[in-house]
Amino acid sequence: xxxxxxxxxxxxxxxxxxxxxxxxxxxxxxxxxxxxxxxxxxxxxxxxxxxxxxxxxxxxxxxxxxxxxxxxxxxxxxxxxxxxxxxxxxxxxxxxxxxxxxxxxxxxxxxxx
Amino acid sequence: xxxxxxxxxxxxxxxxxxxxxxxxxxxxxxxxxxxxxxxxxxxxxxxxxxxxxxxxxxxxxxxxxxxxxxxxxxxxxxxxxxxxxxxxxxxxxxxxxxxxxxxxxxxxxxxxxxxx
Numbered sequence: 001x002x003x004x005x006x007x008x009x010x011x012x013x014x015x016x017x018x019x020x021x022x023x024x025x026x027x028x029x030x031x032x033x034x035x036x037x038x039x040x041x042x043x044x045x046x047x048x049x050x051x052x053x054x055x056x057x058x059x060x061x062x063x064x065x066x067x068x069x070x071x072x073x074x075x076x077x078x079x080x081x082x083x084x085x086x087x088x089x090x091x092x093x094x095x096x097x098x099x100x101x102x103x104x105x106x107x108x109x110x111x112x113x
Numbered sequence: 114x115x116x117x118x119x120x121x122x123x124x125x126x127x128x129x130x131x132x133x134x135x136x137x138x139x140x141x142x143x144x145x146x147x148x149x150x151x152x153x154x155x156x157x158x159x160x161x162x163x164x165x166x167x168x169x170x171x172x173x174x175x176x177x178x179x180x181x182x183x184x185x186x187x188x189x190x191x192x193x194x195x196x197x198x199x200x201x202x203x204x205x206x207x208x209x210x211x212x213x214x215x216x217x218x219x220x221x222x223x224x225x226x227x228x229x
Contacts, residue, residue: 032215041116043204043220044156051214090156094215097169099144099208103156 002027002095006104013081021107023078023091032094033074034101035065039087047089050074061085065068088109115139116219119205125227131193134224138187145177145219147180147190148204149225162188163210180189202226 003026032051036044048059055067065076088108094102118137139146147159161169162182182188192199202225206218
């Protein structure tokens, strides 16, 4: 069965530091992979997605993610974190029908000034 | 663009009462989704509409939950009767679906439901 694992429940980084959020998936075929961000009191917003092609994908707000098939991973990165990046981040895999996601449990990011 | 609009933003009710959550999708979008988010179960898809027709309601937890989409600009999610375990944040999302690939879903701000 498809699944998504985000091993880190909470991460704290200092403003200006680099960031990497981990995501591992289990899926039989080539997956559709997504990262969403949820700011406090808001709905989810798509940061980036991977369907095929270049395994390094660029998203909004300076985020990027790398698909590594051999490691079943799709980690999210940002070279320099801003205080406004404090939010919860969800990794998701497309689970069929071009509309259904399986979401990870999320990683809550705290940014220290 | 106003985005996906949900009302109310917060709802507190007593067990046994009927609760109706409302959603206005982004104009021109043909797909609408209702999700529930809880600490225990994370984010779950409850129901998916395409062109106002329910396509997948496999996530609806039980008969106490019902959803309608009478037109392209309005949808409701109703819980009757409500129970404390229904307490959660309910999100509505919409997308312009081509049917051939995943399309970005735009989420509303959610309704935080508390059932006492």
